Amino acid sequence: MGKLIATVIRRDLLLAYRRRADVLTTLFFFVIVVSLFPLGVGPEMKTLRLIAPGVVWVAALLASMLSLQRLFAADYQDGTLEQMLLAPQPLAAIVLGKIVAHWMVSGLPLALMAPLLGLQFNLPPAALGVLFLALLLGTPVLSLIGAIGAALTLGLRGGGVLLSLLVLPLYIPALIFGAGAVEAYVVGVSPEGHLSLLGALLIFSGLAAPWVTALALRIAME
Amino acid sequence: MNWGSWSNFFTMGGRGFYVWGAYLITLACIIAELGMLARHKRTLRTRLTQMLRLSKQG
Amino acid sequence: MTINIFKFSSPATFYPLAGKLIPWFYGLAAILTVIGLYISFFVAPTDATQGEVYRIIFIHVPAAWMSMFIYLLMAGWAGLGLILNTRLSSMMAHALAPTGAMFTFVALITGAFWGKPAWGTWWDWDARMTSELILLFLYIGYMSLTAAIDDVRRADKAGAILALVGAVNVPIIYFSVKWWNTLHQGASVSLTRAPSMAETMLLGMLIMALAAWMYAIAAALSRVRLIMLEREKSSAWVQALLEQKP
Numbered sequence: 001m002g003k004l005i006a007t008v009i010r011r012d013l014l015l016a017y018r019r020r021a022d023v024l025t026t027l028f029f030f031v032i033v034v035s036l037f038p039l040g041v042g043p044e045m046k047t048l049r050l051i052a053p054g055v056v057w058v059a060a061l062l063a064s065m066l067s068l069q070r071l072f073a074a075d076y077q078d079g080t081l082e083q084m085l086l087a088p089q090p091l092a093a094i095v096l097g098k099i100v101a102h103w104m105v106s107g108l109p110l111a112l113m114a115p116l117l118g119l120q121f122n123l124p125p126a127a128l129g130v131l132f133l134a135l136l137l138g139t140p141v142l143s144l145i146g147a148i149g150a151a152l153t154l155g156l157r158g159g160g161v162l163l164s165l166l167v168l169p170l171y172i173p174a175l176i177f178g179a180g181a182v183e184a185y186v187v188g189v190s191p192e193g194h195l196s197l198l199g200a201l202l203i204f205s206g207l208a209a210p211w212v213t214a215l216a217l218r219i220a221m222e
Numbered sequence: 223m224n225w226g227s228w229s230n231f232f233t234m235g236g237r238g239f240y241v242w243g244a245y246l247i248t249l250a251c252i253i254a255e256l257g258m259l260a261r262h263k264r265t266l267r268t269r270l271t272q273m274l275r276l277s278k279q280g
Numbered sequence: 281m282t283i284n285i286f287k288f289s290s291p292a293t294f295y296p297l298a299g300k301l302i303p304w305f306y307g308l309a310a311i312l313t314v315i316g317l318y319i320s321f322f323v324a325p326t327d328a329t330q331g332e333v334y335r336i337i338f339i340h341v342p343a344a345w346m347s348m349f350i351y352l353l354m355a356g357w358a359g360l361g362l363i364l365n366t367r368l369s370s371m372m373a374h375a376l377a378p379t380g381a382m383f384t385f386v387a388l389i390t391g392a393f394w395g396k397p398a399w400g401t402w403w404d405w406d407a408r409m410t411s412e413l414i415l416l417f418l419y420i421g422y423m424s425l426t427a428a429i430d431d432v433r434r435a436d437k438a439g440a441i442l443a444l445v446g447a448v449n450v451p452i453i454y455f456s457v458k459w460w461n462t463l464h465q466g467a468s469v470s471l472t473r474a475p476s477m478a479e480t481m482l483l484g485m486l487i488m489a490l491a492a493w494m495y496a497i498a499a500a501l502s503r504v505r506l507i508m509l510e511r512e513k514s515s516a517w518v519q520a521l522l523e524q525k526p
Binding site for chain 3: 223231240244248255256262263266270271
Binding site for chain 1: 414417418420421424425428429433434437438441442445446449452453455456457459460463
């Protein structure tokens with residue numbers, strides 16, 4: 001099964017590479033949204049440092065969510081998804097492969113970009129490390145939960161907005177633990193608790209989301 | 223619970239706006255839901271009887 | 281006397297049964313409301329700290345309880361429909377959603393009307409109210425998703441998945457919001473802002489909660505009858521029904 005997942009990941013990464021622009025737009029969206037907040041709130045460094053974790057996380061949520069449509073849309077349109085449903089291989093494993101590839105292409109760049117943006121907000125360097133770690137743990141959770149939403153809204157009109165409506169409430173625990181980890185560190189409290197909870201969310205969603213998504217795909221396609 | 227007078231009851235210790243506001247909004251929501259159910263029922267019946275009549279003619 | 285419950289799992293037989301039950305439930309709701317309001321305003325005493333404004337809890341707490349209870353019921357019926365493939369179960373889930381959303385909305389508004397005089401702000405982001413707000417989003421999500429899907433079977437099943445995922449997430453969301461709230465407020469906030477409960481206060485809340493429950497059953501049954509008519513409109517029993525009552 002590991003080989004199956006690796007093949008799916010390679011395929012999706014290759015397809016994403018052919019449409020690099022899509023991937024980059026997600027990243028640029030993230031950067032722009034984060035930059036909007038100082039413009040709206042004012043450039044005072046103390047305020048910015050306070051709101052930085054929340055702002056970066058919300059922007060990551062939104063950017064992640066916008067890229068979710070890409071998860072199944074292309075395969076749905078050209079008939080590959082139907083083949084995946086008919087294949088003898090477990091659908092949940094194929095889905096897991098797609099989610100991992102999606103994360104590598106949308107979530108991971110956000111996590112890597114975030115420390116740079118954190119600098120703009122006057123976060124201390126060690127806090128940037130916590131921010132990176134939190135996003136590294138949290139963005140896969142966003143991809144996993146988001147996949148369920150993407151499968152449920154497959155092919156529906158008004159899909160993007162509907163998807164956001166469904167998925168954003170479910171993102172809230174990840175947001176709370178993720179942003180909370182950085183805030184805790186900034187005030188001198190250990191972020192261990194937050195990060196462990198985030199890790200627990202990752203394990204739980206990693207185990208549950210692929211097969212719930214597979215079930216949702218079958219329902220959407222029957 | 224002895225209110226003493228009706229005006230005491232209405233003013234609710236000075237917080238009448240909040241207490242009665244809350245109760246009235248709740249009542250409004252319930253009336254709205256019942257109203258929507260009644261309206262839905264009417265329009266559904268009309269539409270379905272029309273469809274029935276048309277299908278019989280045709 | 282054995283009752284064959286499966287007899288009523290078909291819309292054709294459940295429709296008239298529901299029709300007979302609805303007036304009884306509305307009646308019970310009305311009676312219980314009158315009793316509950318009497319207790320709330322004429323039996324329960326003035327509170328030492330909050331004065332009279334606490335009386336809002338007699339609708340706020342029952343509404344909050346119902347909003348959560350109905351969500352679980354909705355997810356349960358939807359899940360049943362998903363697993364057993366029974367049409368009526370999914371219809372019950374659709375029927376419950378708007379009523380549940382209504383109670384959630386009432387809980388939020390009455391919470392605000394209570395918060396302003398008692399604590400100074402209309403909204404203060406405490407764990408329970410924030411979770412209630414998120415619950416409203418979950419209801420809206422369910423109703424939006426099912427409305428957006430034209431194919432009834434797909435709508436029922438997709439809605440079921442969403443409702444079940446939501447149900448599993450509700451404790452996680454509540455826990456995370458509580459965590460968030462206590463961290464940001466420092467001191468641990470006690471679970472209930474309500475006044476220390478005199479027995480009559482508790483009784484009032486329970487009776488109003490019961491009244492709300494009876495009302496919810498009546499409203500959901502009314503709505504499910506409409507859903508049944510709409511979905512089964514081409515079947516013989518609906519046609520016969522329409523011919524009887526022009």
